[in-house]
Amino acid sequence: MVVDDHPMWREGVARDLAEEGFDVAATADGVAAAAARAAAVRPDVVLMDMQMPDGSGADATAQVLQAHPGARVLVLSASDEREDVLDAIKAGATGYLVKSAQRSELVAAVVATGDGQAVFTPGLAGLVLGEYRRIARAPRADAPVLTPRETEVLRYVAKGLSSRQIATRLEISTRTVENHVGAALRKLQLGNRVELARYAIEHGIDGETR
Structure with a gap:
């Protein structure tokens, strides 16, 4: 499933994927539509934009995964801002590509995402890994307190x-x-x-x- 609020981009990506042999089960142009269609068609992989008219890609990711927990979300966004990347990952996305990626990179990323792998645009992997390390080392409110x-x-x-x-x-x-x-x-x-x-x-x- 392809989720993007720009019709030309959305349909172009869907067409490219179809030409590569993927079954594009649905497209959506916003958060509510994405959640509803994910529940209906139960896609294996969801390509997710980060900017929607009715919310963010992180919101859409969370709602899609609530509607269909078996989906894997791969963000495809024009933004490579730190907050956008981390918001998407925290919402449950398993990968993040910027829209400047080549068609071959996108195809490979969709296949890898479907196989359960984490896929990131070069440069973003280090950012995500660093954040995971920071979270792991940060004391949680419910963490056991040692003397x-x-x-x-x-x-x-x-x-x-x-x-x-x-x-x-x-x-x-x-x-x-x-x-x-x-x-x-x-x-x-x-x-x-x-x-x-x-x-x-x-x-x-x-x-x-x-």
Whole structure:
């Protein structure tokens, strides 16, 4: 399905895809139409513009996925602004191309999107990856809160130190170290020290400590 508020562009993209052997099940010119037609024709891939007369491409993406959760949305937009890209991804889009892409790039992107791959115009992939990393490292409101001492112990666990070695470094007993490790495991709902170390690395808790 092709969603774009410009008739010439919308029909041109639909025609190009049809000529390449794709079954273009529907087109739409706005948010409401996109959601209604997605529910009706249940497309595998939706090509989505970011500017609509009745909302944004992010709004349309969210509503299309609510109407047909099995769809995969590939944004095709004239904008490569950071906020547009991130809004689209947060709404559920799996890829983002700018309209300056070649026809061959578009065809390849539609195929990849249909296969479940994330597709981005060169230069945007780094932006999205950086944002995901930032989100992963940012504390969430509902995230478990470790005490400063638990965090300090966790940092050494990530470095591969044993409980005895950590106890020596922190000048506390081995039993106290194990108590802190156990508390961190319970709070983070993890099963063992390996998972604890992985958590620390993924959340940037494995940095240098005193």
